[in-house]
Amino acid sequence: MDEETWLDDxxxxxxxxxxxxxxxxxxxxxxxxxELARTGVSPPARVLEIGFxxxxxxxxxQSLGFECWGIERRDEHDAELERLGLTIRSGEMSDxxxxxxxxxxxxxxxxxxxxxxxxxMLRKVRTVLKPGGRLLARFPxxxxxxxxxxxxxxxxxxxxxxxxxxxxxxxxxxxxxVGGWNSAVSWRGEGLLRSIVKPITLAGRRLVEIxxxxxxxxxxxxxxxxxxxxxxxxxxxxx
Numbered sequence: 001m002d003e004e005t006w007l008d009d010x011x012x013x014x015x016x017x018x019x020x021x022x023x024x025x026x027x028x029x030x031x032x033x034x035e036l037a038r039t040g041v042s043p044p045a046r047v048l049e050i051g052f053x054x055x056x057x058x059x060x061x062q063s064l065g066f067e068c069w070g071i072e073r074r075d076e077h078d079a080e081l082e083r084l085g086l087t088i089r090s091g092e093m094s095d096x097x098x099x100x101x102x103x104x105x106x107x108x109x110x111x112x113x114x115x116x117x118x119x120x121m122l123r124k125v126r127t128v129l130k131p132g133g134r135l136l137a138r139f140p141x142x143x144x145x146x147x148x149x150x151x152x153x154x155x156x157x158x159x160x161x162x163x164x165x166x167x168x169x170x171x172x173x174x175x176x177x178v179g180g181w182n183s184a185v186s187w188r189g190e191g192l193l194r195s196i197v198k199p200i201t202l203a204g205r206r207l208v209e210i211x212x213x214x215x216x217x218x219x220x221x222x223x224x225x226x227x228x229x230x231x232x233x234x235x236x237x238x239x
Contacts, residue, residue: 007156010155010156011073011074011156014074014156015053015054018053024056024057024059024060027186028056028060029060030184030186031183031184031185031186032057032060032061032184034184035136035138035183035184035228036061036064036136038136038179038181038228038230039103039134039136039230040134041102041103041134043064043065043066044065044066044067045066045067045102045103046066046067046069046100046101046102046103047061047066047067047068047069047101047102047103047104047105048069048070048071048096048100048101048103048104048105048128049061049068049069049070049071049104049105049106049107050071050072050093050104050105050106050109050121050125051071051072051073051106051107051108051109051112052070052071052072052077052081053072053077054077055070055077055080055081055084055086057105057107058070058081058086059081059084059086062084062085062086066103067087068085068086068087069086069087069088069089069096069101070086070087070088070089071088071089071090071091071092071093071096072088072091073091093121093124093125093127093128094124096128097128098127098128099127099128099129099130099131099133100128100130101128101129101130101133102129102130102133102134103133103134103135103136104125104128104129104133104134104135104136105135105136105137106121106125106135106136106137106138107136107137107138108138108139108226109137109139110137110139110159110161110166111139111140111151111157111158111159111160111161112156112157112158113158113159114158114159115159115169118159118161118169119169119172119173122135122169122170122172122173122175123173123174125173125175126173126174126175126233126234129233130233131233132232132233133232133233134178134230134231134232134233135170135175135229135230135231135232135233136228136229136230137166137228137229137230137231138183138226138227138228138229139161139166139226139227140157140160140161140225140226140227141162141163141182141222141223141224141225141226141227142160142161142162142165143162143163143164143221143222143223143227144222144223144224144225146223146224146225147160147162147224147225147226147227148160149225150225150226162227163180163222163227163229166180166229167180167229167231170229170231174233174234175231175232175233175234176231176232176233176234177229177230177231178230178231178232179229179230180222180227180228180229180230181222181227181228182209182222182223182224182226182227182228183224183225183226183227183228184228185202185224186198205223205224208223209221209222209223209224
């Protein structure tokens, strides 16, 4: 079975397997707000999402006042999302205009690519970003055993990344990393018991993170399942 055939088989049922409903919950919107704040980009900026899936993330950004574009290898949601006002393009970034976007979002995308393709994609991201434009990327945390478990949970995941290795790829592609963090998590639980337990659990995770980072690296390191990196397009005179 060739690559295209097995990937087509996997993606045929992908939305259902992932549990995508086409919308965002109040908790998911709070997490998106946190990630967006890290970029420093605000409406009415022009945003491109690579791998938009069901389109829920882009539709929420549109509701905030962003001008939203999307690109995806599958096309089953294209017509409906265009009807809702999003600008949808084919699966090739070469079809996109140069220096056109203030922000490119790739949430859970780069782990689906081989290493040479990651660098090629980052170079394309640099091309479509305006000078000073930013990239927001989230992926499983290869520097954590919990991230490795997350990485292995999906057949389409090909490359395990960390903040450090992704920063190296960005540097090669002409992007400056602004920061890398544990991906946003909600401290609010659903229901009374979870509302009490969840903050305690997350506080415990942070204490363990600080302790292990100090023991092994002499500094705190992100150890959550997913990490988020924000990078900025270098100006040409820095290349």
